Amino acid sequence: xxxxxxxxxxxxxxxxxxxxxxxxxxxxxxxxxxxxxxxxxxxxxxxxxxxxxxxxxxxxxxxxxxxxxxxxxxxxxxxxxxxxxxxxxxxxxxxxxxxxxxxxxxxxxxxxxxxxxxxxxxxxxxxxxxxxxxxxxxxxxxxxxxxxxxxxxxxxxxxxxxxxxxxxxxxxxxxxxxxxxxxxxxxxxxxxxxxxxxxxxxxxxxxxxxxxxxxxxxxxxxxxxxxxxxxxxxxxxxxxxxxxxxxxxxxxxxxxxxxxxxxxxxxxxxxxxxxxxxxxxxxxxxxxxxxxxxxxxxxxxxxxxxxxxx
Numbered sequence: 001x002x003x004x005x006x007x008x009x010x011x012x013x014x015x016x017x018x019x020x021x022x023x024x025x026x027x028x029x030x031x032x033x034x035x036x037x038x039x040x041x042x043x044x045x046x047x048x049x050x051x052x053x054x055x056x057x058x059x060x061x062x063x064x065x066x067x068x069x070x071x072x073x074x075x076x077x078x079x080x081x082x083x084x085x086x087x088x089x090x091x092x093x094x095x096x097x098x099x100x101x102x103x104x105x106x107x108x109x110x111x112x113x114x115x116x117x118x119x120x121x122x123x124x125x126x127x128x129x130x131x132x133x134x135x136x137x138x139x140x141x142x143x144x145x146x147x148x149x150x151x152x153x154x155x156x157x158x159x160x161x162x163x164x165x166x167x168x169x170x171x172x173x174x175x176x177x178x179x180x181x182x183x184x185x186x187x188x189x190x191x192x193x194x195x196x197x198x199x200x201x202x203x204x205x206x207x208x209x210x211x212x213x214x215x216x217x218x219x220x221x222x223x224x225x226x227x228x229x230x231x232x233x234x235x236x237x238x239x240x241x242x243x244x245x246x247x248x249x250x251x252x253x254x255x256x257x258x259x260x261x262x263x264x265x266x267x268x269x270x271x272x273x274x275x276x277x278x279x280x281x282x283x284x285x286x287x288x289x290x291x292x293x294x295x296x297x298x299x300x301x302x303x304x305x306x307x308x309x310x
Contacts, residue, residue, distance in 0.1 A: 029092040032111065039102040047098055048140045050082045053147035054094055055139040061132045067122050074158050075138055077147050088115055090133045099140045107131040166275055169289045170194065173273035177291060180223060181271065188271060189261065195254035196271040197261050205264025206301040210247035214259055215300040218242055220284065221293045228284030232295070245304050252277045255294055264301040270294040 026034045059069040090105040109129040141147040188196040219230035254272030274289040283290030
């Protein structure tokens with residue numbers, strides 16, 4: 001769930017855009033940058049000074065579309081800079097804020113172009129557009145050392161959050177795959193790491209065991225039925241076998257774990273939970289935590305080539 005102050009900033013930004021930045025109580029920096037401190041921090045906190053490090057969350061929007069955001073992720077740390085190098089940049093406003101402040105900054109694309117700052121623009125930005133930054137100041141540190149200590153704490157919290165997220169996703173993915181297998185009356189074995197392999201033909205050659213170089217024909221599909229890659233036909237314009245050493249961790253874990261159940265000549269279908277594939281990163285179907293299916297055929301099992309040791 002997004003923080004309430006982020007939602008409030010989004011609402012204010014929507015008003016700004018609809019009003020075309022007119023009749024809004026904005027101030028301007030020395031280079032003409034529009035900004036508004038939407039919610040002030042405690043007056044007991046001093047205003048950030050040059051050399052201080054600010055801990056913040058921000059969302060960058062191009063008109064109505066979010067370009068990037070740190071809300072719900074690790075906070076961003078940046079040093080307060082009052083030099084000319086930050087001209088017409090959101091960094092200009094950082095020397096005006098206190099801990100707890102929420103700030104909205106608006107950059108006009110036309111102004112950025114006139115100032116020769118095109119490299120900073122999102123690829124889809126064009127004349128007449130606006131960049132809107134919504135910033136929540138979480139803390140202000142006097143120096144880098146204090147900021148690094150805080151950053152280490154935040155990284156630890158984020159790692160713990162990701163572990164909990166992965167654990168929850170793992171259980172959810174297992175249930176989804178088992179429901180799919182049950183619905184389609186598929187008998188499959190669960191691997192030690194948690195993938196599922198349906199053995200269509202076990203094969204009668206050497207076992208695809210740890211340390212062996214295996215060569216596979218394969219077809220990868222999403223659970224929605226979309227083929228995202230294959231070397232079994234000409235649709236993806238490559239037919240060379242997929243080769244990897246079992247146990248070398250060069251392949252997604254689910255596929256590497258499942259291939260051990262087959263011998264040379266074996267065929268199977270592998271149902272890979274997302275945590276053993278691409279996890280929180282977008283998978284071949286474009287979604288995070290995406291379960292995948294691989295049809296595989298082991299066409300060879302051999303010893304890996306020897307490397308010369310100096």
